[in-house]
Amino acid sequence: MSTIQSLQPHLLWQWFAQLCAIPHPSHHEEQVAKFMLDWAKQQGLYAERDEAGNVLIRKPATAGMEDRKGIALQAHLDMVPQANEGTVHDFTKDPIQPYIDGEWVKAKGTTLGADNGIGLASAMAVLESTDLAHPELEVLLTMTEEAGMDGAKGLRPNWLTSPIMINTDTEENGEIYMGCAGGLDANAEMPVELEANSFTHSYQLVLKGLRGGHSGGDIHTGRANAIKVLARFLAEFSQKQPHFAFGLSDIRGGSVRNAIPREAFATLHFNGDVAQLKSAVEKFEILLQQELALAEPSLTLTLAETAKTTHVFNHHSTQTVIHWLNSLPNGVIRNSDVVEGVVETSLSLGVLQTTETKVHAIILIRSLIESGKEYVQSQLQSLTEMLGGHVAFSGNYPGWAPHSDSEIMQLTKTLYDEVLGYESVVKVIHAGLECGLIKEKYPNIDVVSIGPTIHNAHSPDEKVHIPAVQIYWELLSKILANAPKK
CATH class of the missing domain: 3.40.630.10 (Zn peptidases)
Structure with a gap:
């Protein structure tokens, strides 16, 4: 001191x-x-x-x-x-x-x-x-x-x-x-159905090393959101490897609603070839390091064996959660027409948590105008409810x-x-x-x-x-x- x-x-x-x-x-x-x-x-x-x-x-x-x-x-x-x-x-x-x-x-x-x-x-x-x-x-x-x-x-x-x-x-x-x-909090929940874990392999996917930062002041800088990046990998892997069946038991990231998440984690259970998943992770890490070389120079994506859980999300819940998170809007929605060089409307997926029955996302919406907040609110509600989830809004401030x-x-x-x-x-x-x-x-x-x-x-x-x-x-x-x- x-x-x-x-x-x-x-x-x-x-x-x-x-x-x-x-x-x-x-x-x-x-x-x-x-x-x-x-x-x-x-x-x-x-x-x-x-x-x-x-x-x-x-x-x-x-x-x-x-x-x-x-x-x-x-x-x-x-x-x-x-x-x-x-x-x-x-x-x-x-x-x-x-x-x-x-x-x-x-x-x-x-x-x-x-x-x-x-x-x-x-x-x-x-x-x-x-x-x-x-x-x-x-x-x-x-x-x-x-x-x-x-x-x-x-x-x-x-x-x-x-x-x-x-x-x-x-x-x-x-x-x-x-x-x-001004701002508005969105608390979105996607229910999940569980089944007994009959898979033989259990691995945790870990994304670390992102810069994070202020979800308002840094939202325009191109810094990556760890939750969104992890969801992107899971979605693309599912689409490119449709016969590689797996179930999630946990997906999480971020710790406070008004900071860009720096880390995210997902626990996968599967019967497929471990080498196939590891190869996909390594290739995606290289891709991210090339894409985000300036914005996120310390990014790492790794896979590590972990303990087997008794239950996992069933196939439908696993895919619903992945595609929901991959589709959620995030970042700058619109720049201001009135104030040059200033973001008008944005949102940031700040925290993701998993309980036994649902995946819970905390999202902070920001806008210089009330209609901007209302537009993003409508987007989140449409997407989440279409997939069987629920979203509640609170904490509106001008x-x-x-x-x-x-x-x-x-x-x-x-x-x-x-x-x-x-x-x-x-x-x-x-x-x-x-x-x-x-x-x-x-x-x-x-x-x-x-x-x-x-x-x-x-x-x-x-x-x-x-x-x-x-x-x-x-x-x-x-x-x-x-x-x-x-």
């Missing part, structure tokens, strides 16, 4: 080090929320939690800033828990282990939690600072953003008093976000519509250009931010989003750029010191 605590700005990195030491994956933020609340009360600041568990801390304006509009700094308390295969890490108990690698801070074998831990740390650093000029300040820390935006959905009305809000969840230096996609006349956006752009020495870029993004939900409760609040460069969020390759954190801190300090007059 002492290594990152030595970085500048000191207070921000000190708070981030404390955050890394407190486990806070989605649905397990209680410890860190209580820590923030207790610290604020010890400082004599107003601090309270609402019915959803969100934390709100208030700090009075510094001398001479009383005539400026109040500003709320907003961050979320949770992080995405992802670990590399072979890394033993209990995210509910074990601390994140950050380290410095050149100009970057990374974590040993796991997600770093810079998303949104750097933003959270910056807000706490502002509260603790004694030499920053700022107007009346509110810090809003929300619960369970990464797993459904529960805190923003349950945010207490008439609680925030600030007319301006700075969301700290942007992940690219030099960019200002003024709009984002996008954040951009407003070009935003006072705080214009101020932020002017100051950002000064800090950078070149022009910053105002963008609408495909990833989901809490701003749209917060604006539902506070329609008149003027919102902008900023943050430092964070690469590979939602994956164990996550890293934050140290120089960009310094730039972000300088910008945040300037915005606070130049808050608009009331």
